[in-house]
Amino acid sequence: MLSRKDIFTKCSAFDDAKKVIAVGLYPFFRPIESTLGSSVVTAGRRRVMIGSNNYLGLTHHPRVQEASRKAIDKFGTGCTGSRFLNGNLVLHEELEERLAHFVGKEACLVFNSGFLANQGAISTLIGRHDVIYSDRENHASILEGTKVALGETVKFRHNDMRDLERVLKLTREKYEGAMIIADGVFSMSGDIFPIPEALALARQYGARLYIDDAHALGVLGAQGQGTENHFGLSDVDVIVGTFSKSFASLGGFMAASKDVIHYVKHKCRPFIFSAAMPPAALGAVLECLTIVREEPEHLERLWQNARFMSHELKLLGYNTLGSTTPIIPLIIGEDMQAFTFTQKLYEHGIFATPVISPAVPEGHALLRTSYMASHTMDDLCYVLDVLKKLGTLFRITEQENRATL
């Protein structure tokens, strides 16, 4: 029998963050006083932002801001109810139609966040006798969906199609339906999921393929349509996305066949029992969709910046885990070293955040850097200059360390 304990005991005992705060190295929840395209102001000083998901830099595009204001003028500041009942705007419907077309699916459903889209879609689609095959490095919102879902989850090694096949072979027969779920671009490492191979396995083993394209929308594909478009494919069964990154706003969506969307629309609790995405956010996303079509220069600049940084960071001797996307992780080492490194960057006018254990294996804490279309060459050269100095100071980029990292 367990001994009786106050439910809050764990809260007063939790001191991991307090220890880092006490030594002045806490890098989280920094209040941003204003944002200016590629930089932010914190504690009264401008700092170059290299930790944002604003890949196309559209949060400060005058047309996006104007569209957001216009939506408020016409529809007010909130929907004050669920789409199901009183909150369904023509803007939601227009956005769903245009997004479905953009990612090449029959239909689409808009949620209040990407997190809710994953949690809601997965838990609604996966029944008691079904199974999810989930990449080990999937985003937390996918994990949340798998926890809420009634079916079981089998994990496979990150991006490893041999391991996916192994677990399919071993377990597929035990379940009715099956769905393989993975990020299109992984949020920490920037790795791209091998969709062609996963799709072949999905078809061979009678499973559906579900891709969370949060970090691929606006980034991969001819116009930023995402990972499936990047591979020239069209058979992925479910695509989930967010508006909180390239689409400069807040909200999320899932795209799939008409039947699947109709089903989720009428069964999904996080969709039905939550007030609708607000007009200002809808106006912004709708304008972003127009801009990605009309102004390809943002995507081009994003990739110029990403390729430049990837090349230069490797030249400096950083281990970037082979990333080929605008998310470029830099392996730092121990958690405490990552905190100190981040603080030094901050003091030099650069805003970034570390990723520490248990999100990454112990001793492999990293700095998750990400690049945007709005970074200027001056911004990037400044960042490289500081990273060069700190890499040497922290002995991260020394020749002898390169082989072991």
Ligand SMILES: Cc1ncc(COP(=O)(O)O)c(C=O)c1O
């Ligand atoms: C891969 C992935 N999926 C889903 C989400 C959640 O998106 P949102 O910010 O819209 O809740 C994120 C955001 O961090 C993400 O990185």
